[in-house]
Amino acid sequence: MSWSKIFTFLLLIPFAAAAQDDVDVFLIARNTGAKELANGDTIRVFGFAESLGEQPGVPGPTITINEGDSVHIDVWNVSQGAPHTIHLHGLDVNQENDGVPHLSWDIPHMEHGFYNFKAPHPGTYLYHCHVASTIHVQAGMYGLIIVKPSDGSNTTWEGGYEYTSDYSYFLSEIDTTWHTDEVLLHAHDTTMTVHPVSIPVFDPQFFLINGFSDQQLEEEQVAYNSTVNQVDHIRLTNIGYCGTRVIFPAQLNAEIISSDGRPLSTTEVTDTVYIYPGERYDILSQPDAQFNGTIQFEYFDLNTLALKGTQSIPAEVSGFFSVGEQTIDPFSFSLVPNPTNGIVSVGFDLAQAQLVGIRISDVMGRLLENLPAQKLGHGSHSILLDLQNYSTGAYLITVLLDGVSTNSEIVILD
Ligand SMILES: [Cu+2]
CATH class of the missing domain: 2.60.40.420 (Cupredoxins -  blue copper proteins)
Known part of the structure; x- marks a missing residue:
């Protein structure tokens, strides 16, 4: 296939169609990437890129899909020699799409192929090339696959745990x-x-x-x-x-x-x-x-x-909760007496009626007690805290307004 034909074809392929049930992913496999290391040196790598104009990244692009999606990964090998595959590590796919070259097929230089599968269980997976995999994986041909639940929500799986932020730590050496070149240019075949x-x-x-x-x-x-x-x-x-x-x-x-x-x-x-x-x-x-x-x-x-x-x-x-773009201003309150022999009054003013809760922690920040919140009107308030069951030492008192944590003050128990 000539370059002009490939280019025409590429223009027609949606880069990563975000349809709910049909997801097209496009990966370019290359053997001629460069990666800058922490010491400033640049080494040769193999890898995957999302477009012809891009350098392959190590790791390659993260593929994020939803459970039940029909996924079509179109892999183009412009690697100047070696065949490549995509092995979908940990995903339940059939033999045809498993990417182990001598058990299915591989993609020779200047050709392309599709890996098709229905995204199974939500979770964390990865893909990597399975041709001479000891070398090709170390060379850089790997990336992350994240399968989210079918509605794409921040839930671990349907009926699972809800979460706020999603962090990924992908480890390699x-x-x-x-x-x-001597190691990376070794002869390739799939026989x-x-x-x-x-x-x-x-x-x-x-x-x-x-x-x-x-x-x-x-x-x-x-x-x-x-x-x-x-x-x-x-x-x-x-x-x-x-x-x-x-x-x-x-x-x-x-x-x-x-x-x-x-x-x-x-x-x-x-x-x-x-x-x-x-x-x-x-x-x-x-x-x-x-x-x-x-x-x-x-x-x-x-x-x-x-x-x-x-x-x-x-x-x-x-300790401060963000509300939209804003962070709640530190809220000032007094602890009287301080030091205390066991009973301390938490004093503060409210500009409006608010739900007020109090948290007692040790000075390492470990939560010891979370007192139930109560609705208080505007004006001055003092809430008595009984610390007589606590041993002598310093404690952090935190006031929560409408479920939002304010700053903390230290109370010393004699
Ligand atoms: Cu490979």
Whole structure:
């Protein structure tokens, strides 16, 4: 097929039609990409792009679809040599669309093919090329697939957990010695003929989250930002050759709800998740305290369990709830007496009738008591708090107005 014919055809294909039930996805496979690493070096990569004019990204484009959608992924191989496929890792698709080349088919240079499937269970999945996959995956041919429930809502699955924000941490590594022409230009075929390639022992120097590492992560939108009591969804996916230990701050109350696209019958609250190559975990977080820290990622060797590298991303939990574009102004109140022998009066003025609640936490921000809210009219108010059952120490008192958290004050119990 000539280039002019391909170009004409491309113009006619909708880029990613967003029809409710029919989704067309377009991927260009290339062997000639370039990726800038955290140390400023640029290496050669393989990868997928959404258009001919784009460089392939590592990871490739994220494919987001709804349960029940009929999905048609049109893959064009303009890779200058190697055949490619798309393996839909973890999705229930038939043999024809599974993308394992010697068990189905592959896409030779300058040809294209469709992968068709009906999006099954909501969850987190991935795609990758399955031709000489050890090399092509490390070379960069992978991307994320997110299946949302049929209505596209922020719910984990039909009848599942509702959440506010959706975070994705896609883990992989790069060993630059695998990104030389010598390794990447090895002979390809799909007849399972052995072509000896001299590949160095995998010993990565770069440990990636969503394709970036170290100071690169500061510029990417990877930070976890939430507010107290907000429920968020965190998707963990590993397409590297290391295992990764993900350590969440305890304040996030991270709960594993699903694994490899299937809800767990018993969920588990934990601060540590081990994720091995090809695995996905869906996590719910619901921070119970203001917090400023990090989520840690520790990449370890699967054979020796030796720690190979670490990354961290900021995790910030704010005590102020946003209402639309606005943040509630800090609300001032007094604590009298302070220090106290056990009874303290919380005094404040209201400009209008509001629902008032009070929260008692320890100084680490851990919630100890959440007093029921009461409707109060405008004017001056004082609410007596009985702390006599608490041990001597400092406590954070937070007043909530109409369910919205204000700033906190410290009370000292003698
Ligand atoms: Cu490939």
